[in-house]
Amino acid sequence: MTVSGGAHSRGMTNTEALRLDEVRKVHGADGNQVVALAGVTLSLPAGTFTAVMGPSGSGKSTLLQCAAGLERPTGGRVFVAGHEMKGDETELTKFRREHIGFVFQHFNLLPALTVLQNVTLPLRLAGRRVDEARAAEVLRAVGLGDRLSHRPQELSGGQQQRVAIARALVASPSVIFADEPTGALDTRSARAVLALLQQAVRTYGQTLVMVTHDPVAAAHADSVLFLADGRLVGRMIDPTAEAVAERLTHLGDELVRKGA
Structure with missing residues (x-):
């Protein structure tokens, strides 16, 4: 199955942010x-929020790892903002720092650094100019303007995940990959984090790809891609939690029907 995401009602652009060719x-x-x-081909426009779902072992985490340059595909090509991701590990590291942001389930903040230092760290690692005023502005936008000098351990889980989102936004990457970003959070914190991810797309024009097992989380996205046995087997535009949950129960049937 080939997936090509076109612009639709939520104001997307037609610029391609991510493309996988037979990965x-x-x-x-x-x-x-x-x-x-098993040969995944897809194209995602800039300024979109895409959720990736599938049963355990479907390949969704591997898809994220390959698309983000954390794993090398066995075959096929990955393009981010029109640039093919290739080269040795040093080149890939440089590419990731310039083009890709990450939000992980367990935040991955450095305990010895303040909130502001954690947010600006990717810029320092990339040798880019650090604009602390902009970093503080983004932290205010995610509701942490009064926590700049706090350490991660002084924050709740939801607040730590907001720091991680701010860290991804400050670098203005071509694509932000979020791996189960609400998996370690309670329901209220998860809802706030998902609203922030939506805001990152709507307000900042970010492109976001989120792996999740949660239909409620997926319903915050513009579209959902469904994987089964390493293949794309479906796509849903403007998802609802109920429709996503229903589709997940039938993924096996779809795979058989498509002759996989």
Whole structure:
């Protein structure tokens, strides 16, 4: 299945932010191989919020890892903002620092650094100019303007995840990848974080790709991509939690019907 996301009612642009061409990922040696991705092709416009869903072992985390340059595909090509992701590890690290932001389930903040220092760290690592005024502005936008000098351990889980979102936004990446960003949060904090992710897309024009197992989280996205057995098997525009949950229950049937 080929997925090409076009602009629709939520004001997307037509600029391509992410493209995967026949991306494959195979783990293991000959005779004991596991196909994690079986030739995934997709195109996502800039300024969109896409959720990726599927049962355990469907390949959704591998898709994120390959699209974000954290794993090398076995075959196929990945393009971010029109640039092919390739080269040695040093080149890939530089590419990620320039083009990609991350929001992880467990925040990945450095405990010895303040909130402001954590947010500006990717800029320092990339050798880019650090605009602390802008970083403080983004932190105010995520509701942490009075926490700049706090350490992560002084914050709640929801606040720590907001720091992680601010950290991703400050670098103005081409794509932000979020891996189960609400998985460690209570319901109220999760709802606030998802609203912030929506705001990042609507207000800042960010492109966001989120792996999640939660239909409620997926319903905050513009569209949902469904994976099963390493293949894209469906796409839903303007999802609702109920429709996503229903679709997930039938993914196996869809895979059989498509002849996979």
